[in-house]
Amino acid sequence: MAVLEKPFFTQGNLLKNPVALITGANTGIGRHTALKLAKKGYKVFLACRSWDKTQPVLEEINQLEKVKPAEFLELDLADQASIRRCALSFLARQLPLHLLINNAGQAGAKGLTADGFEVAFGVNHLGHFLLTQLLLERLESSAPSRVITVASRAHHFSWGLHWAHLRESTRSFTGIREYANSKLANILFSQHLALMLKDSGVSCYALHPGLVATEIWRHVPRFLQPLLKWRGMLSEEEGAQCTLYCALDAPASESGLYYAKSKIHQPSRLAQSEKMALLLWQKSLEWVNESSRFAKNQD
Numbered sequence: 001m002a003v004l005e006k007p008f009f010t011q012g013n014l015l016k017n018p019v020a021l022i023t024g025a026n027t028g029i030g031r032h033t034a035l036k037l038a039k040k041g042y043k044v045f046l047a048c049r050s051w052d053k054t055q056p057v058l059e060e061i062n063q064l065e066k067v068k069p070a071e072f073l074e075l076d077l078a079d080q081a082s083i084r085r086c087a088l089s090f091l092a093r094q095l096p097l098h099l100l101i102n103n104a105g106q107a108g109a110k111g112l113t114a115d116g117f118e119v120a121f122g123v124n125h126l127g128h129f130l131l132t133q134l135l136l137e138r139l140e141s142s143a144p145s146r147v148i149t150v151a152s153r154a155h156h157f158s159w160g161l162h163w164a165h166l167r168e169s170t171r172s173f174t175g176i177r178e179y180a181n182s183k184l185a186n187i188l189f190s191q192h193l194a195l196m197l198k199d200s201g202v203s204c205y206a207l208h209p210g211l212v213a214t215e216i217w218r219h220v221p222r223f224l225q226p227l228l229k230w231r232g233m234l235s236e237e238e239g240a241q242c243t244l245y246c247a248l249d250a251p252a253s254e255s256g257l258y259y260a261k262s263k264i265h266q267p268s269r270l271a272q273s274e275k276m277a278l279l280l281w282q283k284s285l286e287w288v289n290e291s292s293r294f295a296k297n298q299d
């Protein structure tokens with residue numbers, strides 16, 4: 001994994017007019033991340049698929065004292081055309097981008113995305129892969145900047161990525177195996193992104209937020225839901241801590257690494273495979289370019 005030289009600053013105390021874009025910020029961990037960053041002086045963009053669900057969070061932020069107005073960006077990660085519109089809409093504002101927080105996620109949903117990918121993989125990995133690619137130049141020109149990808153300890157349950165299955169509807173009954181695969185992809189992506197961005201001033205972190213009492217399991221079969229909710233789970237606010245640590249305090253020298261409990265953690269053996277990370281990167285590029293050609297032919 002990429003290890004850069006020791007930094008002399010952290011993100012939290014350097015920037016004057018910082019800007020952050022957070023996906024899935026209308027609820028759960030993303031909502032608390034957005035609130036905290038707004039309180040820290042960031043102008044926050046909440047990239048979410050529903051205006052109605054996001055509006056209360058915008059109001060919550062915008063009524064705080066001395067915050068920069070938070071804004072909504074429409075984003076459905078299950079539809080690459082929507083991701084392209086979201087990125088264009090952000091770029092058109094001519095603002096820098098210091099933090100891209102790839103937070104949104106689905107667990108237990110079944111089916112295919114609009115572009116024909118298994119839905120957990122398509123939303124959790126490929127959607128964020130495309131969004132990051134589209135915003136990469138802006139992140140680089142705004143350096144020092146960071147890309148934070150909210151992965152999960154669930155990646156330990158992945159047996160690896162089967163390329164053909166990623167183009168088919170969800171196979172497992174609960175969707176949990178596909179969720180684990182998508183979270184493995186999150187870590188491989190962050191690791192390879194850090195390698196690609198070595199010496200660019202853009203650092204990348206993947207993390208497990210802990211077991212957090214959110215609605216993440218809303219799509220798994222109803223009878224399984226109580227089994228996935230434990231006593232002693234973290235609150236949503238506590239669940240945002242590791243993301244915030246990576247966004248504001250983790251040393252830039254730790255770019256490419258995986259965090260849990262705001263400390264470096266060893267991900268699974270598969271998640272450390274540079275060969276698999278490279279293959280996933282190449283496949284992902286091929287797949288997002290394929291859908292952009294498809295989109296052009298539809299114009």
Ligand SMILES: NC(=O)c1ccc[n+]([C@@H]2O[C@H](COP(=O)([O-])OP(=O)(O)OC[C@H]3O[C@@H](n4cnc5c(N)ncnc54)[C@H](OP(=O)(O)O)[C@@H]3O)[C@@H](O)[C@H]2O)c1
Binds near residue numbers: 023024048050075102
């Ligand atoms: N909770 C945990 O214990 C836990 C553990 C490990 C990792 N994580 C990870 O933490 C991240 C945040 O999850 P959470 O626990 O805060 O769950 P959550 O409360 O369910 O939030 C998930 C967010 O993702 C959004 N989202 C889902 N599909 C989307 C799509 N197609 N396009 C755009 N946004 C979409 C949701 O929007 P809607 O409200 O519109 O559905 C929601 O804003 C996820 O990546 C999850 O995998 C959570």
